[in-house]
Amino acid sequence: MKGVVIKSTGSWYNVLSEDGQMIDCRIKGVFRIKGIKTTNPIAVGDSVLFELEEEGKGVIHTIHDRKNYIIRKSINLSKQSHIIAANMDQALLIATLALPRTSAGFIDRFLLTAEAYHIPVSIVFNKIDLFENDPELMDELNAFIAVYEKIGYKCYKVSATENKDIEVLRELTKGKTTLVSGHSGVGKSTLVNAMDKQLNLKVGEISDVHFKGKHTTTFAEMHPLSYGGFIIDTPGIKELGLVDMEKEEIADYFPEMRALRNECKFNNCMHINEPKCAVLEAVEKGEIAASRYNSYLGIINGEEMENTNY
Numbered sequence: 001m002k003g004v005v006i007k008s009t010g011s012w013y014n015v016l017s018e019d020g021q022m023i024d025c026r027i028k029g030v031f032r033i034k035g036i037k038t039t040n041p042i043a044v045g046d047s048v049l050f051e052l053e054e055e056g057k058g059v060i061h062t063i064h065d066r067k068n069y070i071i072r073k074s075i076n077l078s079k080q081s082h083i084i085a086a087n088m089d090q091a092l093l094i095a096t097l098a099l100p101r102t103s104a105g106f107i108d109r110f111l112l113t114a115e116a117y118h119i120p121v122s123i124v125f126n127k128i129d130l131f132e133n134d135p136e137l138m139d140e141l142n143a144f145i146a147v148y149e150k151i152g153y154k155c156y157k158v159s160a161t162e163n164k165d166i167e168v169l170r171e172l173t174k175g176k177t178t179l180v181s182g183h184s185g186v187g188k189s190t191l192v193n194a195m196d197k198q199l200n201l202k203v204g205e206i207s208d209v210h211f212k213g214k215h216t217t218t219f220a221e222m223h224p225l226s227y228g229g230f231i232i233d234t235p236g237i238k239e240l241g242l243v244d245m246e247k248e249e250i251a252d253y254f255p256e257m258r259a260l261r262n263e264c265k266f267n268n269c270m271h272i273n274e275p276k277c278a279v280l281e282a283v284e285k286g287e288i289a290a291s292r293y294n295s296y297l298g299i300i301n302g303e304e305m306e307n308t309n310y
Contacts, residue, residue: 001058004230005046006222013042015050015058016224025050025058043069043083044220044232045177068118070179084220085179085232090120092169094182094191096127097141102183104144108254108295110181111153115253116245119179122154122172126187129159147289151256160191169195170227177222177230192233198226201233247300251279254296256288270300 003015003023013025027042042048042063049062069086093110095102107123114121125145131138145155156172158165172178173195180188189201201223223231251257251271263278264271271279282288 001050001052003048003050004222005042005044005048006224008040008042008044008220013048013060015048015060023050023052023056023058025060028059028061040083043086044222045069045086045088045230047087070113070117070119084234085222087177088119088179088232089176090122090172091179091181092173093121093123094180094186094188095123095125096183096186097125097137097144098127098130100183100185102186104147104291105295105298106183107148108292109299112250112253112299115255122156123148124156124158124169124191126158126160126191128157128164129162147291150289151254151292158191160187160194163194166191166194173225173229173231175228177232179232179234181234189233192223192231196223196225196227196231199223199231250299251296254292256282256292257296271296272300 001017001023003017003025005013006016006022007014011026013027015023015025017023025048042060046066047064048060049064050058050060052058066086068088070084070088070091071081072084091114093107093114095107111121123145125141128141131141141157145157148155156165156168158169160166169191180192182188192201193199220232220234223233225231248268248270252261257271257279260278260282264274265276266274269277269279271277274280279288279293283290283293
């Protein structure tokens with residue numbers, strides 16, 4: 001039988017079969033996927049083949065090739081990685097400029113990772129109701145959005161609690177498999193619940209001490225949408241892993257830098273202090289946002305981003 005992995009609980013996997021049954025499955029033997037050393041051989045979103053056993057349980061014996069996947073690095077000394085999810089059509093990065101604030105560096109690192117794993121991203125700015133009586137904050141938000149729309153990322157302003165422009169997100173996610181990510185506290189679960197009233201994801205609280213979210217989701221889980229498609233809800237993740245990425249490659253995952261690749265004097269230009277660098281010239285002219293370039297330098301220099309909970 002063929003199915004999609006909806007949830008992983010360690011040694012067991014919940015698989016949604018093609019005929020709509022939810023089957024608890026285990027793995028047959030030892031799975032090793034060529035070129036990927038991870039703590040989990042099978043991830044949420046994987047398309048698998050399984051056989052039914054007694055008492056309605058199943059055994060997964062084949063995993064189909066993935067069209068994409070996204071990884072987080074292990075935080076322990078093993079240096080292994082963990083696949084968060086596979087086979088996504090797109091990702092929604094949920095961000096806020098207040099309670100808690102999402103930094104430009106955080107957004108840029110997520111976009112870089114998604115580019116590396118071939119996952120289209122839209123940026124959803126939630127809690128827009130907090131901005132309506134603050135023109136200065138609204139101007140800041142619009143300037144923030146202008147940076148990302150200029151380089152090709154679609155941005156949306158919504159309010160999960162006020163149900164503002166949620167229909168736009170329903171249309172965006174209809175019939176697709178969508179990863180939802182962002183800081184804890186930005187309203188990921190509240191937003192998904194607003195998009196589909198039949199879902200009831202657990203909603204967390206904002207800490208009064210640091211105005212940061214408290215983690216409520218503890219593992220990635222795929223939820224079927226009543227209007228068609230799937231949402232993958234993700235846990236707080238310390239750092240999305242850029243596996244085997246060379247420093248020379250990083251600029252290629254910034255679309256505005258990639259577009260100028262052939263205009264630099266040197267083919268191996270790192271866009272730091274080289275003469276006749278088209279990227280540096282674009283930054284000086286304001287054609288590339290200073291915030292984006294600073295994020296690039298931070299990643300090149302191996303700096304950890306502040307507040308890196310996805």
